[in-house]
Amino acid sequence: MEEDLLLYIIINELCDDEMQHTSKKRIIWAKEWYQNRAKFSHSGLMKELRISAPDDFKNFLRMDGKTYDELLNKVRPYIEKQDTVMRKAITTNERLSATLRFLASGQSFEDLKFLTAISPQSLGTIIIETCHIINEVLKEYIQVPKTNAEWVNVSDEFERKWNFPNCIGAIDGKHVEIIKPADTGSYYFNYKKKFSIVLFALVDANYEFLVAEAGANGRTSDGGVLSNSLFYEKFKNNKLNIPEYGNLPNDFPEPMPFVLVGDDAFPLKRNLMKPYRETKLSNEQIIFNYRLSRARRIVENAFGILASRFRILLNTINLSPEKAARITLTTCYLHNFLRRKNPSIYLRGSVDLENINTSEIQLAPWRTESQQLCGLESTIARNSTAAAKETRRKFTTYFNGVGTVPWQIRYIDNNA
Known part of the structure; x- marks a missing residue:
């Protein structure tokens, strides 16, 4: 009886060790496609739009490339992160562009993850932090x-x-x-x-x-x-x-x-x-x-x-x-x-226009949405x-x- 009990305890301990080992093997930093962000994220799309379709780039982030670069340089010192031995940091370009796309499109974090290859949890942190920095650098x-x-x-x-x-x-x-x-x-x-x-x-x-x-x-x-x-x-x-x-x-x-x-x-x-x-x-x-x-x-x-x-x-x-x-x-x-x-570009076609000769008002497009x-x-x-x-x-x-x-x-x- 004592030998049977001892054997039972040993088997259970071995099973516990195996389960713990399996559990530890399953722990990963992120989904595999998140780790291939350079391949799957919108960064490549932005480069292409900037070269071949500048109007689409402007619609994507609500600003042209030159203005985007200026804003990026303003926020960079405050949102830039360092790589670690475990993983590469999300770049300042990815952080700012993800934030601007969130503001422009109104997409949820869950939807935006497919465009950015960034997890919804990380997006929630990144976007709020970046908004805070934008407010600070643009407070003037x-x-x-x-x-x-x-x-x-x-x-x-x-x-x-x-x-x-x-x-x-x-x-x-x-x-x-x-x-x-x-x-x-x-x-x-x-x-x-x-x-x-x-x-x-x-x-x-x-x-x-x-x-x-x-x-x-x-x-x-x-x-x-x-x-x-x-x-x-x-x-x-x-x-x-x-x-x-x-x-x-x-x-x-x-x-x-x-x-x-x-x-x-x-x-x-x-x-x-x-x-x-x-x-x-x-x-x-x-x-x-x-x-x-x-x-x-x-x-x-x-x-x-x-x-x-x-x-x-x-x-x-x-x-x-x-x-x-x-x-x-x-x-x-x-x-x-x-x-x-x-x-001129930002306001073009976006405000009410009044013809003072006829007193007629051409309503801005947003009023009909x-x-x-x-x-x-x-x-x-x-x-x-x-x-x-x-x-x-x-x-x-x-x-x-x-x-x-x-x-x-x-x-x-x-x-x-």
Whole structure:
């Protein structure tokens, strides 16, 4: 009996050793085709596109080869990894191009692995890290004006291009859909019955972001997004060096405050103009709304361009709100970067065009797409101050008096 028991123990130990040995043999660093990344990844495709089809290269990464090289040189010192004795590191080119393709296409990590020959787990780490670095190296491309003179320059551009003097920016907010975060209840649940974070932005007359803040929960209304933003906290406390008053062109008799422009959901304030919303508007009020809309369309087009270039914003992002916010901000930094590097190419065919001779507006292609960024909903009725109403009244007087533009009468005739 004792001999049988001893033999049983020995056999079991031998079996355990064999199982452990087999288990250890099966441990590998990665799937074999991942290890052949140089053969199977998109790097070869990029080289070919760059030589034979530069337009396709631009569509692939949303930028031309020269601009890509410049961005690669900016991020290289921060994302470059060293090879080890066990395996070769994923190169800086592969890291950046995978990130840009993720932003451009909106593909999931699981789908992107077939293009990049990088595992979904590694992609999840690489893309978030690279987005963080892009935001850091491009931080100069989104800057709030710091001096009175810089704010006046923004205002001068709105007057020159869109005939709205003393305007220092157009504001708006959009929902970016996300998967419901764990243990958050309805905190991110928006009026469209989806979960989202909010991107709030201030845009200048050239479709560039002066302010981009992402991460507010989807339940927030337009007014809430504004009042809870870091920008507005400084704005209302006079910490942005914005001039208090400026003179309107054509010898308008009274100095006027510098203002933001927004849509109907935002509150009317002394420094924030919104349209009249009465059902029966006078011709003077219609003209004000028309002139306001010309300036406000800039932020609408900026968001439209952003989403059409970076399709990740039109998909449901399956990441935490914090990571989704980082990705969203990366698209804004890239938008400004590309807008300045290739302004005519980046905006070509992407914005509303107005024929001032006929008052007809040719809508930008993004407006006809089935997928668009969802706007915010105003849920609170607000009583405006007398000072706010008086400021709007004076702008109305200006637009219908010494500040008239010749084609606004045709606008009324064609929209009567």
